[in-house]
Amino acid sequence: MKKFINFFFTSLLILVTQFSSANPDPVTYKHKFLAFGTYVEIVINGVDEKTAQSAFREIEEDYLYFHRTWDPWGQGALRRINTLFPGTVWFSMAPSMSDIMQRAQGYAEKSDHLFNPAIGKLIQLWGFHKMDKPPTAPPQASDILALVKSNPRMSDVETQGIRIRSKNADVMIDLGGVAKGHAVDLGIETLKRRGIKNAIINAGGDLKCIGQQGTRPWRIAIRKPIEQMAQLGSVEVSGEEAVVTSGDYERFYIHEGKRFHHIIDPRSGYPTTDTRSVTVLHKDTALADAAATALMVAGPKEWVRIAKRMGIIHVALLATDGQLYLSSAMRKRITLHETPKNIVVVNLETP
Amino acid sequence: MSLREFPTNKLSISRADIILILSVVCAIGFSYYYLWGKNRTIKNADQNLSARVYVGKNHIMDYPLSQARTVDVAGIKGASQLQIKNHAIRFTHSACNNHVCVFSGWQKASGDFATCIPNGVSVEIVGGVAAYDAISF
Numbered sequence: 001m002k003k004f005i006n007f008f009f010t011s012l013l014i015l016v017t018q019f020s021s022a023n024p025d026p027v028t029y030k031h032k033f034l035a036f037g038t039y040v041e042i043v044i045n046g047v048d049e050k051t052a053q054s055a056f057r058e059i060e061e062d063y064l065y066f067h068r069t070w071d072p073w074g075q076g077a078l079r080r081i082n083t084l085f086p087g088t089v090w091f092s093m094a095p096s097m098s099d100i101m102q103r104a105q106g107y108a109e110k111s112d113h114l115f116n117p118a119i120g121k122l123i124q125l126w127g128f129h130k131m132d133k134p135p136t137a138p139p140q141a142s143d144i145l146a147l148v149k150s151n152p153r154m155s156d157v158e159t160q161g162i163r164i165r166s167k168n169a170d171v172m173i174d175l176g177g178v179a180k181g182h183a184v185d186l187g188i189e190t191l192k193r194r195g196i197k198n199a200i201i202n203a204g205g206d207l208k209c210i211g212q213q214g215t216r217p218w219r220i221a222i223r224k225p226i227e228q229m230a231q232l233g234s235v236e237v238s239g240e241e242a243v244v245t246s247g248d249y250e251r252f253y254i255h256e257g258k259r260f261h262h263i264i265d266p267r268s269g270y271p272t273t274d275t276r277s278v279t280v281l282h283k284d285t286a287l288a289d290a291a292a293t294a295l296m297v298a299g300p301k302e303w304v305r306i307a308k309r310m311g312i313i314h315v316a317l318l319a320t321d322g323q324l325y326l327s328s329a330m331r332k333r334i335t336l337h338e339t340p341k342n343i344v345v346v347n348l349e350t351p
Numbered sequence: 352m353s354l355r356e357f358p359t360n361k362l363s364i365s366r367a368d369i370i371l372i373l374s375v376v377c378a379i380g381f382s383y384y385y386l387w388g389k390n391r392t393i394k395n396a397d398q399n400l401s402a403r404v405y406v407g408k409n410h411i412m413d414y415p416l417s418q419a420r421t422v423d424v425a426g427i428k429g430a431s432q433l434q435i436k437n438h439a440i441r442f443t444h445s446a447c448n449n450h451v452c453v454f455s456g457w458q459k460a461s462g463d464f465a466t467c468i469p470n471g472v473s474v475e476i477v478g479g480v481a482a483y484d485a486i487s488f
Contacts, residue, residue, distance in 0.1 A: 033408070039466060039473070043484060132448045132469035205488035213484055223488035234483060245487040253449045279487060 026214045031056035035063040036180050037131055038204030044191070045213065046198040055194050059187045059201070066186075069096055070179045072120050072172065073129045082120065082173055085166040093164045100182050101159065103286055104175055108154035110310045111294035114302075116266040118152040120172030126271075128251060128262040129174070135253040138260055144269035153266075180206045181244060181289025188240070188285075205250075208242040208285045222334070225249045225276045225318065232318065233336040235281065242285035246292035247277035263296050274299035274320050281314035281333065288312070300325060304346050313348045400461060402440040404433070405473040413477070416440060416459070426470030433474060446470050462486075 028045045029052035040063060044052045069076040077094035084091050093101070104117045120129075125143055127133035147170060156168035175182075180203040187201045188208050198211030200218060209218045217236035220243045224232035235243060248271070252261040261271045278295040282288040291312045298306040300319045307315050307327065316334060317325040321342075326334065328347040401413040406426055414422060414435060421443075422433040429446025439459035442452040445467040452467035458474060462481035466473040 034468070037468065039464070039468075041485070134448045200485050202485045202487075205486065207485050207487055209485075218484045219482070221483040221486045223486055231483075231486070243485075243487040247488065249454070250488070251449075251451065 028213070029053070029056075031060070033060050033063070035060070035067045036183065036203060038180070040204070041200075041202045042187070043200040043202075044196055044198065046211070047196055051194065051196070055191055055196060058194075059190055062186065062190065063183055063203075066179070066183050069094065070100065070175050072174045073124070078173060078175065081164065085171055085173075086169045088165060088167060088169070090160075090163050090165045092162050095162050098159075098162055100175060100178065100286075101157070101164070101173075103182060104173070104178050104290075105154045105157065105159075107178060107287060107290035107294075107310070111290065111306055112309060113153050113155070113266065114297040114306055115177055115290045115294035116153060117173050117175050117177060118154050118156065118168075118171045119147070119264060119266050120174035121152070121170055122147050122264050122266070122269055123174050123176070123262075124172070126260070126262075126264060127253075128264075133253055135255050137255055148267070148269040177246075177293040178286050178290045180204060181242070181284075181286040184208045184242065184285040206242070206244045206285060206289050208240070209237040210240045212238045222279050222316065223247070223277070224337075231337050232277075232279075232316070233334045235333050235335070240283055242282055242288045243279065244282075244285060244288040244292045245277055245279040246289075246296045248272065248275070248296070249277070263293060265297050267297075272296050272299065274301070276318045276320055278303075278318075279316040279330075280312055281330065282312060304348065307348050315348065399478045400438065400459075400476055401478050402433070402435060402458070403475045403477045405475070407471045414440070416476070424472050426467065426472040428470045431467055431470050431472040440474055440476070441465070442467060442472075442474075445472065 026045045028043060029049060030041060030043050032039055032041045042056055042059060044055065068074060070078050072078045072082055077097050081093050081097065107115050108117065123129055125139045125147065150168065150170040152168050152171040156171050157164065157166050184201045184203050184206055188210055191199050200207055200209045212218055217238040219234055220237055221231040221234045222245060225247050246263065248261040248263060252259050263272050265272050275296050278292045280288040280292045291310045294306050294310065295303045295315060295317060300323065303317050303325065313327055313329040314333060315327040316330050323342040323344060325344045325346065328345050329349065331345050400416045402416060403413050404411045404424055406424060411424060416435060416438045419436050424431045424433065426446060431445040432443045433440055434443045439457040441457045442465060445452050447467050447469040452465060455465045458465050458476050460482060461476050461479040462483060463476040
């Protein structure tokens with residue numbers, strides 16, 4: 001009888017413990033604001049509300065400053081660089097531009113210039129420099145061809161400290177493919193400096209996690225572009241890692257029944273056609289951001305070569321024809337929400 | 352002291368004990384899966400959900416997803432129209448040029464978010480438990 005009572009109460013204790021601690025999610029603070037033409041959401045747990053709110057304010061102020069500074073068509077430091085570039089003479093850029101410019105140059109080189117922030121004039125020609133471009137006809141083919149032939153690249157830009165010049169009069173810098181990722185990295189550093197160990201910063205789908213959500217990893221969904229707002233799959237993240245997706249559904253316009261999206265192939269001057277979306281995991285959000293854009297441009301034929309050049313091993317690429325390409329490292333991480341009919345797995349970790 | 356005075360180690364388990372042990376083991380296993388399993392939040396995600404509508408940073412109104420209706424919202428550039436149907440909400444019209452918000456489709460799970468940035472109108476699904484902490488898109 002004594003054994004029976006011991007067993008009964010031990011079992012009861014286990015059940016009560018499980019139920020009493022059943023919510024593994026701790027108190028979580030969230031803040032959402034508009035920057036970089038999208039919504040930025042910060043999620044923090046493991047600290048008191050005052051600490052979280054103070055961090056929210058600092059990051060929001062920083063991001064609004066970054067937005068003004070890095071906006072190529074606003075009134076900030078990048079606009080000044082673009083305005084002075086055609087002269088081919090040396091000039092001084094704002095010191096706050098130096099780091100992101102160097103990163104952009106490095107990522108462009110690594111991506112074989114498929115990530116090409118120097119094609120601002122093409123972006124402007126297509127009208128994607130405006131938040132809500134009226135759905136007018138696409139640009140004249142001759143105007144597109146002239147800019148493609150001019151071939152503006154980040155390698156045309158020379159820097160010496162904060163001194164900068166362009167050797168190509170058609171270089172116009174648009175950091176849209178790296179700015180959000182770089183801002184996310186800087187925001188995460190701000191959180192860590194404040195002693196915050198568990199957080200997500202999500203800048204319009206380009207996000208980075210640190211720590212975890214209570215006793216479990218962060219759960220990150222990856223949007224599926226074909227069925228609107230459904231999820232392609234999800235990944236779990238513990239520790240510091242970025243999840244970045246680029247897709248042809250984020251910004252676009254429809255003219256005479258044809259859709260034109262904002263990711264321009266610098267080789268053709270036209271929006272990319274073979275890829276719907278690319279998701280990249282990496283510790284460096286800025287690199288993941290640039291890589292996602294480069295792999296959108298690379299498409300199903302060249303994504304393996306570009307991913308290897310850029311040192312990316314976690315890739316999911318959804319082609320326009322419905323084929324899903326996964327790196328073997330990503331295959332181990334991703335939980336697909338449907339069993340895909342057409343799936344190709346490629347090992348990126350071999351030379 | 353004779354050996355007879357020591358307690359015996361003989362274990363006698365009746366059928367009732369076995370049933371009790373199995374029941375308790377099953378109860379612990381089930382409660383662990385129910386409370387801690389991956390699907391926990393997904394199962395709860397459709398409970399008491401509402402659509403929270405914002406214009407800019409201003410919270411305008413919450414609308415329960417259980418009641419079908421059409422909602423007109425005055426945005427920065429003009430009107431946005433939202434439709435609630437089958438426990439989901441979507442933009443059906445907005446005073447923007449490209450209607451990316453309309454193409455973003457139905458929002459139905461806790462944490463889902465859609466916005467018409469040009470018109471400053473946003474909608475977020477609140478309540479229940481979000482299946483995900485963030486969405487990469």
